[in-house]
Amino acid sequence: MTMTLQLQSTVRNNGTLEVSLVNIEVPAPGAEEVIVRIEAAPINPSDLGLLFGPADINAASTTERNGLPLLSAPIPSELQAGVSARAEQALPVGNEGAGVVVEAGASDAAQALLGKTVALLGGAMYTQYRCAAASNCLVLAEGVSPRDGASCFVNPLTALGMVETMKLENHSALVHTAAASNLGQMLNKLCLADDVPLVNVVRNPAQVEILHGIGAQYVCNSCDDNFMDTLTDVIAQTNATIAFDAIAGGQLASDILSAMERVAERNSSPSNRYGSTTHKQVYLYGVLDNSPTVLNRSYGMAWGVGGWLLPSFLARVGIERGDELRQRVASEITSTFASHYTQEISLAQALQVQTAKRYQRKATREKYLINPNKDV
C-alpha cells in the first residue's frame, strides 16, 4: 500500500484558514488508471485562490500538527461569508503537475505508460503520489523532465485559448494586460510563432524591458502619462479589437475599449452617435485587482466585457480540438511553451510563512515550483 503526503486547505468555522500536510493512502489503480510520482507542480496564480482563499497571509503563522507543518492565517471577518460554502472541508490543491508513472492498472493503455514521464491536469497535484486515469496523462517526449512538463496546461492552454478565442470571434489581433507575466511571455512566443499581432500592456518600465528583450513588438506602460495615446497608436497599427485582461479591477478594461473605439471611429460616420459598429471585446481572465470593474461606456454600443475561464473555453471548442491543442503543447513544451521557475520548494517549505508570503505576491519575475518528492 502506497502512502502519500497531500497538501490540504481548510476554511475553519472560526474564521481561520489552515493549510496542512496529511498522510493519506493512495488507492490501488483501477484497470484504466496509473499512479504518478509527482515531481513538479507549479504554483500558478489560479492555485492561490483555493490555497489561501481570502486569508491574510501577512498575519499567518506556521506551527506543527502530528509532526507536520501547519500554516494558519486569519480570514478578515467581512470576507468570511464569501467562503462559507467550503467551510470545514479539507480541499486538496494544485491544478497541474508532472511526474513518472510508477504503477499501472491492467489495461494496455495503462501498462503502456509505465515508466513514462507524463503531465496531468485535474487538481490535488500537491501530493507525492497521485492516481490518474490513463487517458488523462499527456505523455512527454523522451528527455523532457517533470520540471519541463509541470506547466503543460494552465498557461499553455490559456495562451492558445486566447488566440483561438480571438479567431473564433472574428478578430485578427489582440491586447494582453499584465503582459510580462509568465503567461504573457509565453503568449508573445506563441503570437510570434503564429504571426498574430499582440499588444502588450504592462505597469512599469522594467516590464517593458522584459518584453522587448523577448522580441515583443507592441508594448505600452499603463503608468505612462501618454498611455491612452500610445495604446491608441498600437491598436491602430495592429487592428486589435479583443483584449484579455488579468487585472479586472479599475478602469483598464474600459480604457482599452475607449482606445479601440477611437481607432474604429476614424472609419465611422461622425454623425453616428451610437459609436462605431466595430465590436470591441474585453475578457477578464484574472483578478490581480479585486476592486470593481468600472466601465465609463465612452465606446458606443458595440462592445462586450465578460469573464474568460479555461475550462469553459475547452468546453466550447470540444474534445477533439482540445486534444489537438494539448498535443501541440506537448510537442513544443521546451520551446514555445517552456516555463521558467525561480524557486523549487518542498511541500513543507510551501507551508513556511516567509515562503508563502513570497509566492502569494505573484511577482512578475518569480515563479515557484513544488516538488512533492523533494525532502521535507
Added chain:
Amino acid sequence: MTMTLQLQSTVRNNGTLEVSLVNIEVPAPGAEEVIVRIEAAPINPSDLGLLFGPADINAASTTERNGLPLLSAPIPSELQAGVSARAEQALPVGNEGAGVVVEAGASDAAQALLGKTVALLGGAMYTQYRCAAASNCLVLAEGVSPRDGASCFVNPLTALGMVETMKLENHSALVHTAAASNLGQMLNKLCLADDVPLVNVVRNPAQVEILHGIGAQYVCNSCDDNFMDTLTDVIAQTNATIAFDAIAGGQLASDILSAMERVAERNSSPSNRYGSTTHKQVYLYGVLDNSPTVLNRSYGMAWGVGGWLLPSFLARVGIERGDELRQRVASEITSTFASHYTQEISLAQALQVQTAKRYQRKATREKYLINPNKDV
C-alpha cells in the same frame, strides 16, 4: 414643387445647441420613391440624444429666426468635446413616423402605395413631407391611423429583438429594467402573448402598480430594502439568465448578475470557486444613468455585459427575419404593439422651452407625439 418644414439640431462652435425649423424643398420622387405626408412621429428616448445632445435644457430659451421658433441651450463646457464631431452640421431628427403617401414615382411598387397609410424608419421624420424608398414603407392595414402606426419600429422591434436575442443565446426567460416604460409595457404584452417569463425591475411603487395593472407576473422594486432577495426569488422562479437594462450607470447590472449567480450556485458544486458554469448576460440598451457601470464581479467567471443596439440586432438576424418581425408588428400594431401618447404637439410646440423640458424628462407615464402637419 413641395416645400416642407423640417426640424434641425445644430451644435454651434460657440458651445450652443440650436434646434430650429427650416423650410426646405422636397425632391421629386424617383421611380422607386414616394412622398409621405408625416402626420405622427414619436419623441423616443433614443431621439433625445440627437435632438438635444448634452445641452442643458433647463437653461434653454426660445426666440425666433426668420419668423420661425428657435430653441437655444448651452452645452456645459466639459461636455462640448463629446459632440465636436457634429459641430456646425444641421442634423434632421426623428427616427420613425407614419403618414399618408401623397405622391409616388413611376414604378408599380411606388404607385401601389398612393393613398396608403405607411410607417417609416430612417431619421428626419420631424418634417411635414418626406421622400422615402417605396421598399422602406411598412403598409398599415385599412383603418390604422398614422397615430396608431407612428411607433412601429423602435419600441416594437426592440421588444421583439430582446426576446429573439434571448432565444438566440439559449436563455429561456429575461429580466428588464425601467420596466414600466412604454417599451417595458409593450414587452410585457409580448411576453404574455408568447409565453416568455419576464422579470420586471422598476424604481418605485407606482411603477409596480402600473405593471401589475397590465398583468405582469414578476415585478421587483429596486428601491426596496429587500430588493436583492426579491430579485433572487423571481429569478429562481423564472430561470432568467439574461437581462436588458435601460439604466446602464451604477450597480444595477452587477446586482442582476449577482442574483442570477445566487440561483445558479444552488445547483453548483460548492467547491467550484470560479462560480457556476451558467452563463449570465446583461445587455445595456439605454442610458438613463450616465454614471459609470460598476461591476463587482461577485458572480464567478461565466458572465458578460455589453451594449445592445437595434440596428446591430437587425444586422445579426438578417433581412429575411427582420422583415418577418416588421410584418408581425404591422399586423399587431393596435394590440400587442400599441403605443399610447399623452400629448400631441406641433413642430413649433416641440421648440417651446416649457414643452421641451417636459418631454426630455423621459417620465414613465408621458409619451409625446409630434404631428408635423398640425397647425404651427
